[in-house]
Amino acid sequence: MGKKIAIWNESGSVGKTTTVVNLACALAKRGERVRVVGLDPQCDAEYYLGIGSTPRHTGDMLVERTVIGEDGERTKVLYTIAECEVPVGIRVANPHAEEYDPTAAEWLSRITVVPAGADLYDDQVALDQDPLGGTRLREAFEEAEQNGDEDKVITLFDCPGSKSVFTINVLYALDPKDGDRVVTCTPPDWKGTGGLGKMQKTLNEVNRRTRRTEKNLLDIDAVVPCRVPPSNRGKFFQNRLADLKQDDSPWAAKVAPRIREAVVVPESFWQQEPLLIYVPDEPVTADYLALLDWLDERGVTK
Numbered sequence: 038m039g040k041k042i043a044i045w046n047e048s049g050s051v052g053k054t055t056t057v058v059n060l061a062c063a064l065a066k067r068g069e070r071v072r073v074v075g076l077d078p079q080c081d082a083e084y085y086l087g088i089g090s091t092p093r094h095t096g097d098m099l100v101e102r103t104v105i106g107e108d109g110e111r112t113k114v115l116y117t118i119a120e121c122e123v124p125v126g127i128r129v130a131n132p133h134a135e136e137y138d139p140t141a142a143e144w145l146s147r148i149t150v151v152p153a154g155a156d157l158y159d160d161q162v163a164l165d166q167d168p169l170g171g172t173r174l175r176e177a178f179e180e181a182e183q184n185g186d187e188d189k190v191i192t193l194f195d196c197p198g199s200k201s202v203f204t205i206n207v208l209y210a211l212d213p214k215d216g217d218r219v220v221t222c223t224p225p226d227w228k229g230t231g232g233l234g235k236m237q238k239t240l241n242e243v244n245r246r247t248r249r250t251e252k253n254l255l256d257i258d259a260v261v262p263c264r265v266p267p268s269n270r271g272k273f274f275q276n277r278l279a280d281l282k283q284d285d286s287p288w289a290a291k292v293a294p295r296i297r298e299a300v301v302v303p304e305s306f307w308q309q310e311p312l313l314i315y316v317p318d319e320p321v322t323a324d325y326l327a328l329l330d331w332l333d334e335r336g337v338t339k
């Protein structure tokens with residue numbers, strides 16, 4: 038059975054997509070098969086991974102489409118994960134790069150993407166009106182698992198920065214007893230850390246509705262501090278990070294090693310080259326590798 042990991046925060050611009058893409062690369066580089074599922078109509082993860090518009094997207098697994106057959110007959114279909122999935126290939130986009138990792142093509146070939154599409158804005162309306170709209174993603178994964186396609190694939194969900202039917206779909210699709218996990222990203226500020234309590238409420242509600250037993254409750258398994266300024270700057274941010282780690286904080290044991298703030302991060306996004314390709318030797322790239330080690334130790338990615 039494959040492992041599913043939600044990279045989730047109900048707040049926007051906290052580092053989710055950056056974490057999804059760079060963790061996906063770190064996992065693929067060490068030999069894992071990784072699938073990124075985009076659920077954000079902004080399509081940032083897809084842009085970052087160099088994927089343009091695709092014939093199908095995540096919404097095709099969630100909302101029925103009408104297909105007209107050769108005989109003119111109309112049928113309703115929900116597409117499968119496999120029908121929506123696309124491979125990631127290397128793009129040499131940066132003309133200023135001096136040298137590329139010669140192994141990149143090999144390890145990038147282990148990443149596939151079920152891409153988000155801008156149509157997801159419309160699909161959200163349809164899903165909101167569908168009484169089973171919260172469980173469509175779970176059904177798509179159950180079907181793939183029955184087909185035996187899921188073994189040893191690690192799926193990372195790039196959630197939108199809001200509480201929406203898409204994030205509910207992701208949370209319903211996770212099952213902690215199968216090793217599925219929830220990771221959240223947050224800059225050390227009021228908005229990000231304040232949002233953790235709201236997210237806990239959402240999880241409690243999902244746990245209640247899915248009638249999970251005490252031993253199988255969804256929980257926030259890791260809090261990744263993102264965009265953390267250096268300690269000689271931004272005392273406010275350092276203090277918020279310290280608050281998060283304090284003994285009386287409910288998150289203290291969950292706080293992962295921090296991802297530092299670095300201008301190469303937005304650069305690598307705009308250049309459509311994940312950090313391991315764009316700047317393999319920068320400290321922030323090492324931060325993502327250290328994050329993966331920490332997540333492995335906690336059983337989140339292993």
Ligand SMILES: Nc1ncnc2c1ncn2[C@@H]1O[C@H](COP(=O)(O)OP(=O)(O)OP(=O)(O)O)[C@@H](O)[C@H]1O
Nearest residue numbers: 049050051052053054055198264297298299302303
């Ligand atoms: N460590 C970092 N240092 C500097 N900038 C960063 C860092 N991490 C992320 N950013 C930048 O912060 C912005 C938000 O990051 P990102 O898109 O990953 O957040 P998000 O939570 O996915 O946002 P959204 O809710 O819009 O999907 C982006 O411009 C990104 O390049």
Ligand SMILES: [Mg+2]
Nearest residue numbers: 053054077081
């Ligand atoms: Mg994003």
